[in-house]
Amino acid sequence: MAAWIFLGVVVLAVMFFVGAYNSLVGLRNRVKNAWSQIDVQLKRRHDLIPNLVETAKGYMTHERETLSAITEARSRAMGAGTVAEKGAAESQLSQALSRFLVSVENYPDLKANQNFLALQEELTSTENKIAFARQSYTDAVNFYNNKIEMFPSNVVAGMFNFRPEAFFEIEEPTQREAPKVSFTR
């Protein structure tokens, strides 16, 4: 009798371990998947910037600094390795881009350039896609990290070395609506 009970407990424990392990793997894959969604859009933004700067250069003769800030932020963002580093670098890039889009308002010729308008639409859409992909990434990471910390799945997570994933933090560019004008730069 006791042997049967023991056997039953062992079977239940194994079933629990298998189930918990599989669900953790599934959640981790969801996080990875969500991250790759963001990564695709970040790369896309990096690809758009050289063309954007090239198109704008001819018109924006007084904005050399704004343009070079974008180029610098881009190369820094492309070199970033971890998720946290990327978050910092990309938010700088976002800010540089939003400053740029504000100063575009002063160049009606540039705004009339169809090529530039197409690029601007692409850029806007890519920014939106990054924001939306970031939402689902944050949801996935939240769920996964909670699962790792909570009992009883934390036992399995500890045994098989499941580590919490980092959030992708981007500071929302706020200057888009209210441009800060400074004459000292």
Added chain:
Amino acid sequence: MFWELIAANRRKSFLLFVGMAALLVTLGYFIGQATMGEGGGNIGIIIAIALWVIMSAASVFGGPDIVLRMSRAKPVTEDVHPQLFNIVEEMKISAGLPAMPKVYIIDEKAPNAFATGLRPEDSAIAVTAGLLTKLNRDELQGVIAHETSHIMNRDVQFLTLASVMLGSIVLISQVFLRGMWFGGGSSKRWRSSKKSEGGGGGGGALVVVAIVLAILGPIFARLLYFSISRNREYLADACAVRLTRYPAGLASALEKISESPLHLEAANQVNAPMFIVAPVQGPKASGWGATHPPIQERIAILRSMSEGAGFLSYQHAAAKVRGKPSMIMPASAIKKDERVAVREAHPDVVREQSEKAQARDVMDLMRAVNGFAFLLCACGLKIKVPPEFTDPQITCTRCGRTNEIPKAQVTEFAEVAAAVGAIVGSQVKTATSDLPFAQPASGAPAGADAPLEYQRRTRGEWESFSCACGHLLQLSPIFSASEVRCPQCTRITRVT
């Protein structure tokens, strides 16, 4: 975040489905009993189910395609309207759809849109050309988000199956009632012969039950169907706001759509329930028999969302506007502590233009859909070249100049596409193909010494003209300066 909602929707759909199926079977049984006497009930059930299976199969296998074809929707590629594609992809990411919905454009000036497709993996969104020319980016995003929500919530699947069930119930009832009314004699004779054989006595009562069911069944099923259809519209609005985090976009889109006096030609009885705003406005467009909630109410709810863009905020706004606590979404989908901040408006050029300009835009959009090429004559006339036009030259109908049809158009377009590194709009295509032809083919261009001057034809609209060096210069609607410098040859042209 939407999982609870989708799961709850599935449960609800299933319950409704079971309820309607039970009604159909009961109806079949009683009608069978009433017309065929003893043992006819089972045959009635079999007939009812067979009818339903056939109609379901037809709608499942041919439904989405039929609806799209019926609405004269044309599949379009990205270069026709890059912004539309971008927005659809944004919403696909936001809603977590497994695949990108196919995009269709309907050749109509009346603004409207619908979604179809039984599974999220295989769905389509169709918008009218008028919608694209009337709405700005935020509004278009609101509309697309609404349609994406329908796909995400499996509303199309649900409404298709429910309407098939409703159709079966109505059909069986109608056949039976008409048979009783007109062919009363023959069926009575038939039934009485049966009765004399079996000797059953409950025939009269059964007939009464069958008639009552045949009259009440369709009414009941319709009520159920319409009330759920209306509820799904509110739900799609709520989801759209949650997806875009911008209630004002959808609200002002709905305002623009409902204010349009244009009648949607592509709408009919079958596809009308699928559009974002009911295309048939009139006395039937409100009340219990309407597939859509009153548009003013939907706008009012969106406008009075004061607690952010979450479900709870929509729920509260709906309760306030409708004056009664309403269950638009299942309680399991609402998180009490959910705070979804409303995002900022997209800095967009407000498209204020005349009816005429809008109609012209619609026509140009549809020409782009149909593969027309555009070239700008030096006199300012935009020549539209149909795809089947093969001559190397075309004469401008306004000024009589001879313009060459670009051979290099395709390769040039590919180069620009490579430079942009992505989707390039038809605008770019137009602009680049214009370059070599914008100079007057006949008549001397202004000399280098003479002061260059250009007289604006219209104000408040896009305009382009060629510099003396042949470079195409474009003036935006908001252009207000007195001169333009050509980026290529640095010559200055006075604009008056």
